[in-house]
Amino acid sequence: MPAREGTYGLLAEFDTPSDLVRAAQQARKDGWRRLDCYTPYPVEEAAEAIGFHHNKVPMLTLIGALMGLAAMFLFETWVSVWAYPLNIAGRPLYSWPAFIVPAYEWTILFAGLSAAFGMLALNGLPALYHPLFNAPNFRDGATTDKFFLCLEALDPKFDLVEARKYLESFQPVSVVEVEY
């Protein structure tokens, strides 16, 4: 990550998921686009509130599944018909019903690996450093029992003073400035 200077964003802390969802909905309605919520467990309503409705994980998984299926089936066919033809009790070399089982297993294997690693890749993980970890209250709360809304400085509407005032109107527990 290139070293950056200045403010990453403003982080408002809430005690309950309801407060967070309300604030996020309002912020989105008021035209904020570079914003994110941080919660200790999945809060679907918060994702809806910031306009995050769809993700690409299912598509990646499908692609992985088809790749696994094709790879193993073609491989078995190649091995059994061309690379090492074996006469097993006179059965045809291309005995495709027997090839289904390993192909099925590899469908699942590739799909599962695509789902897991695709999810991590789309999330930009692993990312061991993130500016949010600089916020003094973030690490005690975001993975335990606090709910955060972050307005990011990259948003065209962002102005340090105005944004702070705006966040404070939601009566959060605190608003802190997060630096890179």
Add this chain to the structure above:
Amino acid sequence: MATTDLKPKDPTRSAGTDPATGEYRVIAPGQTFRSVTEKISRIVLTPDTPLGWFALFGVGGAVATLLLVALTWLFLVGVGIWGITQPVAWGFAIINFVWWIGIGHAGTLISAILLLFKQSWRNSINRFAEAMTIFAVVCAGMFPLIHVGRPWLAYWMLPLPFSMNVWPQFRSPLMWDVFAVSTYATISVVFWFIGMVPDFGTMRDRSESKFGQYIYGLLSLGWRGSVRHWMRYETASLLLAGLATPLVLSVHTVISFDFAVAVLPGWHTTIFPPYFVAGAIYSGFAMVLTLAIPLRKVYHLEGLVTERHIDNMGKVMLATGLIVAYGYGMEVFMAWYSASHWESFMMWNRMFGPMGWSYWVLIACNIAIPLTTLWSRKLRTSIPFMFFISIVVNTGMWFERFVIVVTSLYRDFLPSSWGTYRATKWDYMVYVGTLGLFTALFLLFVRFLPMIPMSEIRMMLPGAKITAKAEAKAGD
């Protein structure tokens, strides 16, 4: 069984219901996000390890040493040290392989199938059930490798071009097994690890030592709980669960093909796949109980792994036990109905032959004891009784594998090729050794990894999700 169906009729139990929803509570009242986080993460982060842990780990480790000794001797001398012979060429190694894989299945069932069915009570037990799966697969996976006789050539099972240009034979169920079991192990590990990533984030943030922060920080991959991440994470978890479900059903099905594809009476039957899968889940739930009951006691987790969990697991065991009983019944029925001389002799020999005792142990442990008692809620919620039943069923399921492997093989078509089977001390050492290895690995897991998924427990607390929705609407 939706949670609402389980409203207790007994008024003394109504203290356990949630006043807001009327549902029977899975988690004991009074827990908050912070209290469950503290409770679960402290087990790992505390510098004080309970003495009992050391005692158990010592026993587990000592028993695992037996495995090491037995394997060393096996590799030096060869499989001749085992009791396998003609005609019983598949002995303890295959029995143990099938038994261990079966035990693993309950972990996947709990983590995947019950997730798809939205059985949120599973949340407290799914992490250690998954850990159980992985360690059971570790124990199981060892057996095919060591029983090939030349374990240094075990890689011949893989489709690699450099073993003298010999490619594997893909029409054989034994080859299917390689893919089924390796896929199962891989997907189980990935599912387990991905499930722990957010909790590693919590551990990183709660750890007070630099070392702990460093290790859990690496393991958490930098998880920070962004809702965008969470949504992709939830999709991926759901997809992994959806993939693990057909996988777990296929694994024991493929293993049963190893038997069912052979023409041997006692093996050559179409009921094997469902009967193996049900048996796997039956023994797996028994093993979850065997592990959960002491764990909740030692670590005071009665508020998170409640009587309700024990009760539900008893019900699942009752259901799968009945399927298994149907399987036994059908085997006997088909032996008669097929009018095959070999089939009926096999059944007679299995029940009353020289090794008939093993069949009756199996019937007693898998049917007579559990399927008569598990109907009673009182017994299902009695902790000592359920522990007892879990041991009984595990024993019974081991004998099921024994009966299938040995009593089918030792007297087949030709009386001139009949023989017998007697396990040697090395067989017992390997088997008992894997029990020790399993215990030791499981204890390491309990000590160093969060054994209950904190993020999933948080979702079940009254302060979570549902009120968020309602209040947000009210606020609009």
